[in-house]
Amino acid sequence: MNLVAEEDKNFKDILLWDFQESHANLSLKERCFLEWLNHQCKEVEFIFKGDDDEFVNPEALVRYVMETANASHDLHGNLQRDALAFRGGKYKITETLYPFRTYPDFLSGGGFIMPRESIPALYLASKQLPVFPFDDVYLGFLGLAANITYHHDDRFYVFGLIGSFCQYKNALVVHGIPPERLIEIWGHVQESQCQ
Template structure:
């Protein structure tokens, strides 16, 4: 009886120690983040638009869009003044010996979305050589106030090395900061990426179809590929509300749906340069549309970027390049059916 009780006591002590280490690690990371936030010159405007500096006008041949700097500084000053500062730089993601061209899967994620990232890593977001391309995922993340989320993210980064963490807080308007900061990050850390798939982590991505698509597509440096939204109506209420003071026009410029799109390496410098003078719009996909317009780039629309869902049939997933809004269980089922059980004839295939 004493031996049994001793074993129980030891197990309890071990569990308490492990729990203490987890909490301590999370608090340490959160404390580090807070220190970095205090040290970051948040009150100093970044290079680019300053308050009260007039406006910028962009025309797509049908509409002219006027962005007034003063209005953006009045409603979203935190977006305009933010300086991109990395807490986890992800600087080793694209490093490797010379080899196949690089397709970077850049995925916006939240620290709390560890289950989504785990599912993606088990299925479509795995580093591999595929169809003549080296496919490499990277998760783009902001800060969460929950130390448990930050602790899990820190362990993921150590294990997989596929995380970039910036010191801004996660929020819907701050998703636009991921667009701007990612363009800077690519220039500094991943200039060798031949193509970049930019999307969300709540999607099913089909890398074999992506690389097959790239193999059939001329390498045009000025074209963005995706599901292009044409002159969407501005919403004045709800989650995507934009005030008439900030943006008085009734329609937006064309933009690729944020669920996922492809941009070639040669487009990044022009997009990054545009981000230095276009005020940061609080909707990330619209903001990217303004950058594309300012950079003088063009679009190629393709319905196989299934950003609004589709009929839930296995073989249709094999034809798509991405499907938005797929549950985690369904992602596992689809991946297994397409590439392990091979129940459909798909455009591309995984290495045997």
């Protein structure tokens, strides 16, 4: 906690809520994040939300939102359509909690962009809908309730990326990369002559 306090003192970039960090609480964290964005972060045009095990290409993300028509009207990422509601395993959901075979469309939680314009409606929906065990599906429910549309782009890589470092130069987000590999990728991308 001393390191957290030091980080907050120096950079004012720590958000801390009173619940245990766990996979089961990711949707609760999503709700708290939307509340904070709605009340405290009104000066930004776009918010990137991602996991800690991914390569993020800031230059490509900025270029993407500048070149995408009506970027401020959609949520952007890797759109999951007709995703099955699993009845077993890590992502098990009971039929009592969710009786349908598939989930509504949602963006993969690995990394996506939300326009500031969407935050009030998403936050309002989060106050009305109960949290759902999976944060990306939960955001899909919120987007549906808020009548927000999605923009899919294949450069939001959900399941990693196999290939040359040049492919990372053109990627927006690549999910599922261990820290030591991230450092290696970042170094190569910065030095790369790829177009």
